[in-house]
Amino acid sequence: MRIKWLGHSCILITTENNTKILIDPFKSTATMRMWPMRMKYDPVDEEADILLITHNHPDHNNIKAAKNPKVVIREGGQKNIDGIDISGIETKHANFRTKNIVFFVKAEGITICHLGDVGHLLDKKLLEDVKAKVDILFVPLSGFPGPSLETAMMITNQLQPKVVVPIHYRTPQCDAAIFKKPDKVYEILRKNVSDLVFLKENSHTYTKEELEKYTETRAHVFPPYFIENNKTKKEGEIA
Numbered sequence: 001m002r003i004k005w006l007g008h009s010c011i012l013i014t015t016e017n018n019t020k021i022l023i024d025p026f027k028s029t030a031t032m033r034m035w036p037m038r039m040k041y042d043p044v045d046e047e048a049d050i051l052l053i054t055h056n057h058p059d060h061n062n063i064k065a066a067k068n069p070k071v072v073i074r075e076g077g078q079k080n081i082d083g084i085d086i087s088g089i090e091t092k093h094a095n096f097r098t099k100n101i102v103f104f105v106k107a108e109g110i111t112i113c114h115l116g117d118v119g120h121l122l123d124k125k126l127l128e129d130v131k132a133k134v135d136i137l138f139v140p141l142s143g144f145p146g147p148s149l150e151t152a153m154m155i156t157n158q159l160q161p162k163v164v165v166p167i168h169y170r171t172p173q174c175d176a177a178i179f180k181k182p183d184k185v186y187e188i189l190r191k192n193v194s195d196l197v198f199l200k201e202n203s204h205t206y207t208k209e210e211l212e213k214y215t216e217t218r219a220h221v222f223p224p225y226f227i228e229n230n231k232t233k234k235e236g237e238i239a
Contacts, residue, residue: 001013001014001015001016001107001108001110001205001206001207002014002203002204002205002206003112003136003165003203003204003205003206004202004203005165005167005202005203005222006025006041006042006044006046006202007026007039007041007042007044007171007173007174008024008026008039008041008059008167008168008174009023009024009026009054009059009060009114009116009117009138009140009167009168010022010023010024010025010026010044011023011024011114011138011167012046012048013105013107013112015084015107015108016108017082019049019050019082019084019107020046020047020048020049020050021048021049021050021051021052021084021105022044022046022048022050022051022052022065022066022069023051023052023053023054023103023114023138024052024053024054024060024061024114024116025044025046025051025060025061025062025063025065025066026039026041026044026058026059026060026062026065027058027059027061027062027065028043037059037174037175037176037177037178037179038174038175038176039059039173039174039175040172040173040174040175041173041174043065044062044065045065045067046065046066046067047066047067047068048066048067048069049069049070049071049081049082050069050070050071050073050081050084050086051063051066051069051071051072051073052073052074052086052088052101052103052105052114053072053073053074053101054074054100054101054102054103054114054115054116054117055093055098055099055100055101055116055117056074056098056099057093057117060116060117061074073086073088073103074101075088075090075101076088076089076090076101083107084105084106084107085104085105085106085107086103086104086105086106087103087104088101088102088103088104089101089102089103089104089122089126091116091118091119091120091122091126092118092119092120093116093117093118093119100116100117100118100119101116102114102115102116102118102122102126103116104134108207108208109208110135110136110206110207110208110211111133111134111135111136112134112135112136112137112138113134113136113137113138113159113161114138115137115138115139115140115152115155116140117140117145117146117147117168118140118147118155119146119147119151120147120151121151121154121155121158122155122158122159127158127159133160134159134160134161134162135161135162135163135206135208135211136161136162136163136164136165136206136211137156137159137161137163137164137165138165138167139152139153139155139156139164139165139166139167140152140166140167140168140169141166141167141168141169141180141185141188141189142168142169142170142176142178142179142180143178143179143180143184144178144179145178146168149180149184149185149188150188153188153191153192156192156217157192160217161217162211162212162214162217162218163206163211163214163217163218163219163220164189164193164217164218164219164220165219165220165221165222166185166189166219166221169182169185170182170185171224171225171226172224172225172226173224182225182226183226186221189219189221192217193216193217193218193219194216194217194218195216195218195219196218196219196221197218197219197220197221198221198223198225198227199220199221199222199223200223201222201223202222202223202224203222204220204222
């Protein structure tokens with residue numbers, strides 16, 4: 001399957017049979033002026049068969065960004081759509097105490113988890129209900145208004161994914177003074193994963209066979225990202 005990071009918390013998953021799953025598309029830069037951040041990512045405008053919305057905030061809930069989705073899911077529960085298993089677990093948002101859905105998507109033998117802006121550790125019953133080993137985890141690493149970096153890494157350690165992908169954090173295309181600085185994001189990743197890999201492109205193809213080779217959690221950082229004093233070249237191969 002191919003995974004593309006469109007910026008902020010927005011992910012596009014494309015399966016081998018060309019089913020497209022879009023998660024948390026954001027609204028335009030103009031809309032984002034109501035928040036203390038400025039986004040310069042390209043507007044989201046994607047064909048999508050399935051649209052998943054983790055919570056009802058304007059930087060996550062732009063339903064109009066998906067062209068003619070067959071299914072829109074913004075609640076908890078379990079569904080099987082064209083052979084793709086989707087589990088939504090209701091949680092609480094990190095700071096606004098509103099509802100947040102953590103989504104688990106399984107296709108082609110690969111399980112993907114998108115945390116949205118969850119603000120707390122996942123309880124034991126939730127983990128038992130999921131009954132799935134997470135291969136790829138999308139974790140918010142802005143700090144406020146998402147979970148603290150420490151909480152985000154504790155959730156990552158609970159799920160023990162093969163690959164963790166940082167989302168919802170400061171990048172050259174997201175000028176957000178309230179977000180943690182990139183060096184703090186990279187620092188906490190280095191402390192919690194076996195390798196920090198900076199990818200050259202904002203999309204990457206994953207296979208079950210490739211992921212099974214990873215014995216420890218590694219981080220894949222999709223561009224755009226900040227390069228700090230050439231440290232990235234020393235820390236991990238830029239693929």
